[in-house]
Amino acid sequence: MSRILIIAEHDGETLNPSTAKALTGASGLGISDIDVAVFAADPAGVAEQAAKLEGVTRVLSIAGEDFAHALAARLAPEIKALADDYSHILAPSTTFGKDVLPRAAALIGVNQVSDIQEVIDARTFKRPIYAGNAIVTVKVAEDQPVVATIRTASFAAAGEGGSAEIESRDAQGSDPGHTRFVKLEGGGGEGPDLASAPVVVSGGRAMGSSEGFDIIYSLAKKLNAAVGASRAAVDAGYVPNELQVGQTGKIIAPDLYFAIGISGAIQHLTGIKDAGTIVAINKDPEAPIFEVADLGLVGDLFEIVPALEKAV
């Protein structure tokens, strides 16, 4: 039996684009049956969005008041309850997938393949290790289900045009009660979403302050780009944590990436190695960022960035 289950990521109303990217990764497995599971307080809307994705066979719509927030302790046993019917259980490698899927894998009794970046065949994958300094090919034994997260930056989102059937299922377990959602503090910033924006403008420690970051926001607005940051800029409190790009922040693959006042530490580069074109602006001609940048401009960013904004 070969059948894939993808755990949908959503916010209760909208399917996250990470799900459509995981779907593209899944379609490379050569398995035609692909189900998507939507766990939500009221899954109807999200299930409909999932059913439209090209390549989905069936959407499992599982309603439960206690699915209002994606708590791993609640969701993992539900995933385990579905597992017997599937050879592959996948989720996007976002903080959602990273939190919930290993918990499900342990209940199923297998190790997880984290961050698949390339599918070789249904059981053989490539994934990055050592912050992307090495790529390892891994093989899951024939007698085990594949439980894996898909590195979203490596796959384009699947298109729409499908019309999968939607099947309602009952939740199997109940809320263990020991884990309670309190609140979400989101930047909720305007502008495009960092994870999927075609153009991203990032600033680093060199911005010096949150006011200093204004020129980054301003350039981003002009380019209709999302704003990102290095860890140093986030740690210094110039911008909120969800803007961090890199090994421990967001892994992104925009068509165009601006690294402004960012030195190019390996942990930062991990987050952008799939970017189409990287532009670096840095006053230090020896900065490592220039080794990976497609286009570099050496100079003071506080002069260059406003000039660039005028010129575009």
Added chain:
Amino acid sequence: MKILVTLKRVVDYNVRVRVKSDGSGVETDGVKMSINPFDEIALEEALRIKERGEAEEVIVASIGGNEVQQQLRTGLAMGADRAIQVDAETPVQPLTAARIFLELVKKEEPGIVFLGKQAIDDDCNQTGQMLAALWDRPQATFASKVEIADGTATVAREVDAGLEYIEVDLPAVMTSDLRLNEPRFVKLPEIMKAKRKPLETLSLDDLGVERAADIEMTTFEPPPKRGGGKIVESVEALVSELKAKGLL
């Protein structure tokens, strides 16, 4: 309350890791090894919780050959009270690590098990979640703030959408994110003192743990190099290059 902190010995984060030319692994000979940075942060948080009077004992544990005693001693020098080495000749993957930690949990009955959110060698980001599953207890992953009161902990988690706050009943598993704290530096007298702190060694047999089936790693390769870049001399030149590429 006891806190159990796991410390993995990994290639230091400053080392530029290279893949062996025959593709059999990465070069680790003569390379600087350290405590996984996330684990150091987990330990720092545990020590702060103890220093606030909310825990009595901090135990550090590591799985690996005798060389991991180095990292355990560093953990003791940072301020942990005692250490456990679980002897394993070959590296363990997350499910086996979680099974081992579960046995330590049964022995020690900690109120919190603090792990790093990910080991910077395998970058798996699984072990804490797996331990929480096997233990059937709450998990608070990617923690950037922890507050403890009356048998519960409120944890701010770094998620893609921002900061998510959850409340968990103790005992619970937590995994650290980078902004949780800045680990302290170890002082020389502490290193001397750490030599006398207890370090116990247990085997997988002692703990009755069976290894889970590993995911086979067949070949290692360096990442594809990005093509050499071009330095432009002016903002105008940059703009025209971007226009030529159809990006503006």
